[in-house]
Amino acid sequence: AQSVTQPDIHITVSEGASLELRCNYSYGATPYLFWYVQSPGQGLQLLLKYFSGDTLVQGIKGFEAEFKRSQSSFNLRKPSVHWSDAAEYFCAVVPGAQKLVFGQGTRLTINP
Amino acid sequence: DAGVTQSPTHLIKTRGQQVTLRCSPKSGHDTVSWYQQALGQGPQFIFQYYEEEERQRGNFPDRFSGHQFPNYSSELNVNALLLGDSALYLCASSSGTDTGELFFGEGSRLTVL
Numbered sequence: 490a491q492s493v494t495q496p497d498i499h500i501t502v503s504e505g506a507s508l509e510l511r512c513n514y515s516y517g518a519t520p521y522l523f524w525y526v527q528s529p530g531q532g533l534q535l536l537l538k539y540f541s542g543d544t545l546v547q548g549i550k551g552f553e554a555e556f557k558r559s560q561s562s563f564n565l566r567k568p569s570v571h572w573s574d575a576a577e578y579f580c581a582v583v584p585g586a587q588k589l590v591f592g593q594g595t596r597l598t599i600n601p
Numbered sequence: 602d603a604g605v606t607q608s609p610t611h612l613i614k615t616r617g618q619q620v621t622l623r624c625s626p627k628s629g630h631d632t633v634s635w636y637q638q639a640l641g642q643g644p645q646f647i648f649q650y651y652e653e654e655e656r657q658r659g660n661f662p663d664r665f666s667g668h669q670f671p672n673y674s675s676e677l678n679v680n681a682l683l684l685g686d687s688a689l690y691l692c693a694s695s696s697g698t699d700t701g702e703l704f705f706g707e708g709s710r711l712t713v714l
Binding site for chain 2: 493525531532534588589
């Protein structure tokens, strides 16, 4: 069965520091991959997506992610975080027909 | 352009009761999916509606049912509520021809006492 693993439940970084959130997936073929962000009490907002082609994808709010087929990973990165980036981040895979399978999420805390 | 709208935003029910949640998709979208997000967890797929039919279903009991109307809006019904049904219920819309990008509403927070 398709699955997504986000190994880090909670990450704390200082404002201005770089960020990397890990995501590993289990899927038989090359999946469609997504990163969503959820602020407290809010719905999910799409940060970026990978369908095919260039393995480094750019998203909104200065985020980027790199697809590595050999490692079954799709890690999210940002060079310098801002206090407003504090939120819950979800990696997701689409195994077919627009059905998303989500990871458990990584909660990001920003220290001033 | 209105995005995905859900109602109500919050509601409280007691065990055994029934609840109906509503969703209006983003303009131009014809597919509606419902997800359950328990506290501290990622969203779990409940089911998806397209052309007024349930197209896919996740691992949820028959107590969870839905409907899609001709205007593409949708309802999620849960019967015989259990304490474990307490969660944020998210509606997502998409176009049937898309490759999987979903647009989410802000959710309906259900508390079962």
